[in-house]
């Protein structure tokens with residue numbers, strides 16, 4: 251059975267936008283899966299890092315609804331291992347920023363109990379605020 | 385302070401002033417013993433912890449660059465004598481400051497925009513080189529370190545945990561990202577027995593500790609139980625966030641994995657100060673969730 | 689007639705000569721200003737506040753001391769031909785020809801309730817009540833907006849580091865005008881953070897002054913009871929004389 255995949259101009263625009271924000275040429279990804287095999291957070295993710303790349307290649311903006319892009323810990327393991335020299339951590343950041351720049355925060359800081367906030371070291375809160383709020 | 389000590393500008397980072405003060409205190413004491421005077425930057429600001437990764441963003445690079453300007457000012461004002469190496473301890477600060485240094489070096493146009501934006505400051509001239517304290521120690525050579533050891537950590541099995549920011553990405557990493565030895569080399573110069581396995585460069589989950597505690601608990605469990613399995617008695621680190629996850633989150637690890645055996649986590653500088661026989665080496669353990677004192681007393685590394 | 693006016697009306701009355709009481713014929717220099725886009729010709733030596741009153745605006749809120757202390761009359765303006773968005777206190781800033789302005793008397797600001805006695809003296813108190821301090825990007829916009837010339841960014845940074853002393857000292861002259869907060873890209877309410885910090889420092893950090901402790905003991909021991917009694921029984925006219933003749937530092 252064959253099926254046809256139609257790439258619309260909207261899809262192309264989305265890919266171009268993520269290329270631009272991330273500074274990566276995402277079509278270079280050949281889906282080898284090295285990133286997914288290396289990712290410390292993959293167990294918790296709904297799509298794997300390489301699937302995330304594929305979705306962006308196809309210009310599927312549904313990728314913005316995945317949990318995976320928020321679960322990326324920016325550990326740069328995929329970055330040092332990608333045989334195509336791609337920096338997936340930048341792609342994930344571009345996806346997060348696409349959402350955050352629409353004034354849609356990923357976390358609601360007011361919903362986190364104050365005692366839990368106070369127990370965190372600054373380094374965790376500063377990093378979390380930068381990654382999860384716009 | 386001995387008169388021919390090297391005076392170096394030093395960036396602490398906010399967590400080293402609070403939850404990780406034992407890291408700073410032990411590092412400053414060890415540096416002094418090695419003839420280095422680390423001088424805290426005046427008016428330093430939080431570097432932002434994480435380097436901003438989108439191509440068009442500049443505002444988040446302001447914070448690290450502002451700190452580099454402080455180094456320039458120290459030289460301008462005669463606090464330093466033409467010393468442009470900025471020393472960091474926290475791996476995340478190191479990475480963020482270092483990447484900002486490289487970013488503006490490679491992109492003069494971006495630097496110009498940043499300088500124009502910060503019109504109240506002197507222009508940043510691009511001269512500062514951010515270094516991690518471990519790099520300085522490596523460059524001194526093993527001899528210079530082991531010479532200072534008064535209480536060798538003989539027989540103590542330590543697993544150096546590298547995490548991410550010290551190693552990755554390659555252009556800023558201070559060692560081979562797949563086969564790092566820099567921390568292990570130091571620990572062995574202190575007399576410790578180094579236990580290494582690939583889990584020592586597995587990410588601890590980092591800032592996900594804020595929002596996805598379960599993932600962090602799983603990772604910390606994997607990292608520490610592999611260290612244990614290889615016989616480690618202590619884990620060493622150079623990042624207050626790693627330390628928080630690896631140490632404080634053991635409480636939750638134990639709840640999720642009842643068979644888990646706890647293991648103390650220290651900053652590498654605490655072990656160094658201990659081996660050098662310095663006062664701060666015998667203290668500062670009260671910041672730990674998993675206490676190291678029973679082990680150290682048992683091995684007569686600290687007074688009963 | 690004076691006694692029938694509220695205190696606010698009396699203060700406004702004192703400034704009346706420069707607003708409604710001006711004889712246009714005696715004014716030599718005029719400037720044109722734009723209030724929320726509408727142009728007005730006003731005498732050149734007025735402040736933004738009095739110029740707006742001259743133009744017919746009446747302030748019920750958004751003004752107080754008229755001396756640059758209460759922080760109520762925050763204003764935002766641009767000068768002709770300058771890209772910079774400027775901030776200041778309307779009662780302290782003189783109008784210039786071609787100035788565009790609007791009043792920003794109030795900054796909506798969250799202010800969580802806390803009890804200083806229940807808090808521990810470390811940086812966690814800021815993360816607990818104002819976690820957004822962790823969002824500071826060190827852009828320095830707050831410092832540039834501050835009419836009191838405070839190093840606002842530095843005191844926010846001091847909060848992140850848990851350096852209560854620098855925070856308390858650096859923010860001591862804050863008049864809570866809110867201008868820093870409305871310009872902050874990280875949406876931090878700097879002056880409330882500072883107030884929490886000063887309260888914490890006052891309670892836990894600041895050394896207890898010996899002379900104050902001593903004086904309090906004297907008061908408690910009743911050393912001044914008699915004098916106080918006498919004062920409360922003195923008629924008001926006599927009190928006024930006493931007050932005017934009191935020992936004081938030179939102005």
Ligand code: SF4
Pocket residue numbers: 278279280281282283284285286299300303328331332333334335336338
């Ligand atoms: S490692 Fe690189 S090439 Fe391979 S799937 Fe991941 S992004 Fe694509």
Ligand code: SF4
Pocket residue numbers: 285288289290291292299321322323324325326327328329338339342
């Ligand atoms: S950078 Fe993100 S996607 Fe890549 S390995 Fe780390 S957590 Fe996974």
Ligand code: SF4
Pocket residue numbers: 372373376396397398399400429430431432433434474476477480624
């Ligand atoms: S990385 Fe940290 S410890 Fe380092 S300065 Fe920034 S938040 Fe603070």
Ligand code: SF4
Pocket residue numbers: 323325475476546547548549550586587588589590591623625626
């Ligand atoms: S906090 Fe975890 S993610 Fe970070 S440098 Fe430390 S190991 Fe890496």
Ligand code: SF4
Pocket residue numbers: 830833834835836837838840861862863864865866867868869878879
């Ligand atoms: S610090 Fe903020 S609120 Fe206080 S005086 Fe300055 S601008 Fe106004």
Ligand code: SF4
Pocket residue numbers: 823824825826827828829830831840841844871872873874875876878
């Ligand atoms: S304006 Fe806000 S983000 Fe900018 S330095 Fe001030 S507090 Fe920080």
Ligand code: FES
Pocket residue numbers: 750751752753754755756757758759760761762777778779780
């Ligand atoms: S009216 Fe009080 S500061 Fe201007």
